[in-house]
Amino acid sequence: AQKVTQAQTEISVVEKEDVTLDCVYETRDTTYYLFWYKQPPSGELVFLIRRNSFDEQNEISGRYSWNFQKSTSSFNFTITASQVVDSAVYFCALSEASTGANNLFFGTGTRLTVIP
Amino acid sequence: KAGVTQTPRYLIKTRGQQVTLSCSPISGHRSVSWYQQTPGQGLQFLFEYFSETQRNKGNFPGRFSGRQFSNSRSEMNVSTLELGDSALYLCASSLMRQGAMAEAFFGQGTRLTVV
Numbered sequence: 001a002q003k004v005t006q007a008q009t010e011i012s013v014v015e016k017e018d019v020t021l022d023c024v025y026e027t028r029d030t031t032y033y034l035f036w037y038k039q040p041p042s043g044e045l046v047f048l049i050r051r052n053s054f055d056e057q058n059e060i061s062g063r064y065s066w067n068f069q070k071s072t073s074s075f076n077f078t079i080t081a082s083q084v085v086d087s088a089v090y091f092c093a094l095s096e097a098s099t100g101a102n103n104l105f106f107g108t109g110t111r112l113t114v115i116p
Numbered sequence: 117k118a119g120v121t122q123t124p125r126y127l128i129k130t131r132g133q134q135v136t137l138s139c140s141p142i143s144g145h146r147s148v149s150w151y152q153q154t155p156g157q158g159l160q161f162l163f164e165y166f167s168e169t170q171r172n173k174g175n176f177p178g179r180f181s182g183r184q185f186s187n188s189r190s191e192m193n194v195s196t197l198e199l200g201d202s203a204l205y206l207c208a209s210s211l212m213r214q215g216a217m218a219e220a221f222f223g224q225g226t227r228l229t230v231v
Contacts (some may be wrong), residue, residue, distance in 0.1 A: 035219070043204055045222035091159065100172035102149050102210055102220060106159035 002027045004094050006107035013082050014115050021077045021110045023092030029053075031097035034068065034075045035104065039089045051075065082114045118143065120209050120223035128229045134195040137226045141188050141209030147171075148190040149220060150182060153204040162205075165190050194228075202230045 003026040013019045025034065036048040049059060051068050059066050063080045079086055089111045093104040121140040129135050141148050149172075150162040161174040165184035182192040188209075194201055204227050208220035 037222070042224060043206075043227070044224040045206060045208075047219050047221060050219045093159075100164060102147050102164045102166075102208075103161045103172050103174070104149075104151075104159075104208075104220065105161070108158050 002029075002094055002096055002099070002105050004092050004105055004107035006090075006092055006110050008110045009108070010111045010113070012113045012115060015084060016081050018078060018080050019082055019112065021079075021090050021092075021112070023075045023077065023107060025073050025075065025092070025094045027094060027096055029096040029098050033095045035093040035095070036066065036075075036077050037091045037093060037106075039091060039109070041088075045091065048077075079112075082112075084114050084116050087112060087114045120207055120221055122205075122207050122223035122226050124226060125224065126227050126229075128231060129197050131197055131199060131230055133197050134193060135197060135228060136191050136193050137205055137207075137228070139190045139192075139207030139209075139223060141190070141207075142211075142221055145209035145211050145221075146188050147210045147218075147220075148184055148188065149208045149210075150190070150192050151206045151208065152176075153206060153225070154200075154202070159206070162192065197230045199230050201228065203228060 005024045032053045034051045037045040065078045067076045089109045091109045092107045095104050123138045147166045149164040153159045164172040168184045179195045184190045204225045206225045208222045210218045210220045
């Protein structure tokens with residue numbers, strides 16, 4: 001069965017610190033997709049990144065970077081030089097080709113608070 | 117380009133009533149999915165519609181139903197409301213691409229409170 005685990009429930013950092021949000025997933029599919037979403041207080045889930053199971057390249061986008069490691073079933077997200085605007089709940093999600101690519105299984109989220 | 121629009125944003129209903137929520141996807145997106153978010157259960161998949169057909173369904177009782185119209189707009193209905201149906205209901209739309217998974221873009225949600 002599929003599962004996404006975000007062990008960190010809440011993290012607080014001081015502005016300009018780096019922070020890594022952990023995500024561990026379980027799936028039996030060989031074709032699957034991993035996502036990160038940000039949920040600010042307004043409620044909308046903001047798409048950050050999608051990775052498919054055949055692409056283990058790490059990615060960097062500005063202050064954001066993602067480390068995908070199939071060997072440890074992890075898809076971790078790092079924010080460099082955090083800012084107050086980064087405060088939000090971050091969700092890691094998984095979808096599988098066999099159960100429907102648009103059926104996202106979400107982790108329980110990590111609430112990040114950046115203190116000025 | 118307009119994003120995913122959900123109406124209404126807030127709703128208060130009485131136990132036993134029914135409710136209909138609406139979602140207008142991004143123009144050109146034909147896939148619409150619905151999710152329920154609660155503090156206890158987190159984000160859970162309800163169902164997905166594509167070209168007016170339900171393509172996938174989550175583990176929710178039959179009181180939860182949906183439909184999609186020819187313009188891709190979607191509605192979800194909850195009948196015989198229970199207190200536990202109080203939640204943020206999120207709609208996501210995505211552009212189906214041949215052989216590739218497209219990312220889902222979410223609306224701001226409808227916050228339903230059942231009293």
